[in-house]
Amino acid sequence: MYKFAIIFFLTICSANVFSQEHAPDETTTLMRGDIIGSLHFNTRGWGISGSYGIQKNYKYKHTFGFTFSNIRHEKEQKIYPDVIINSKGYYYGKLNSLVALRLTAGGKITMFRSKRENGIEITARWEVGPSLGLLKPVYLKIDKQNAITVDERYDPTLHNSGNISSRSSWFKGFGESSLLGGVYARAGFDFNFSPVREVISGGEFGVYADYFFTDGINILYNNADNNYFTGLYLQFNFGRRLY
Numbered sequence: 001m002y003k004f005a006i007i008f009f010l011t012i013c014s015a016n017v018f019s020q021e022h023a024p025d026e027t028t029t030l031m032r033g034d035i036i037g038s039l040h041f042n043t044r045g046w047g048i049s050g051s052y053g054i055q056k057n058y059k060y061k062h063t064f065g066f067t068f069s070n071i072r073h074e075k076e077q078k079i080y081p082d083v084i085i086n087s088k089g090y091y092y093g094k095l096n097s098l099v100a101l102r103l104t105a106g107g108k109i110t111m112f113r114s115k116r117e118n119g120i121e122i123t124a125r126w127e128v129g130p131s132l133g134l135l136k137p138v139y140l141k142i143d144k145q146n147a148i149t150v151d152e153r154y155d156p157t158l159h160n161s162g163n164i165s166s167r168s169s170w171f172k173g174f175g176e177s178s179l180l181g182g183v184y185a186r187a188g189f190d191f192n193f194s195p196v197r198e199v200i201s202g203g204e205f206g207v208y209a210d211y212f213f214t215d216g217i218n219i220l221y222n223n224a225d226n227n228y229f230t231g232l233y234l235q236f237n238f239g240r241r242l243y
Contacts, residue, residue, distance in 0.1 A: 032054070042232065043231035067184070081161070094138050095138060122191055127186050132181065136176070182212035200241065201237070205233065207233070
């Protein structure tokens with residue numbers, strides 16, 4: 001997976017050599033950029049993203065944006081207690097929740113421009129930038145012997161499927177969170193299906209990587225700590241081109 005991500009990223013970046021090419025017969029007005037909002041899904045979570053593009057020439061744009069999403073452990077499994085009605089469920093063994101805000105700068109290169117209505121425009125893109133992670137301890141609702149339920153920080157030596165009834169509010173334990181600095185990169189292909197030139201409506205897929213400057217992040221009990229996360233992403237884009 002890591003080798004594939006590196007090769008994919010370098011392939012996208014190398015396309016930048018074509019960004020100085022001008023359209024030999026472009027007759028329509030050159031847009032000055034675009035603004036895009038996205039619903040972002042990846043193999044470790046989901047979130048939102050946005051970007052602002054500045055048109056440099058017929059094929060190439062500079063981009064600036066952000067991505068905000070959670071980062072899950074690949075072995076997480078949600079459990080719903082059979083004897084408890086309307087339980088929110090919980091991730092057994094999950095010690096910490098991790099979310100990340102990434103600020104990015106990069107580029108977009110038009111590989112195939114639609115020449116007619118209902119055509120598809122295909123763009124290659126890459127982004128890099130700093131990543132700010134928030135690591136928050138997991139709290140669960142624990143059943144006590146006196147028939148009351150309390151919110152407690154998950155402790156695998158004390159809590160088990162016999163006394164866990166549900167997960168607590170995500171914000172429980174927020175004051176115990178830690179901030180993590182890191183870097184982020186992604187590369188992918190964007191498909192715009194909109195028949196209207198000024199409108200952006202389509203999807204994007206590719207690979208991404210997060211690296212945090214820490215010795216290790218423990219998300220799931222009895223699993224190795226990790227400070228880098230890679231995966232695949234898919235997002236749905238909606239936006240407008242700007243004159």
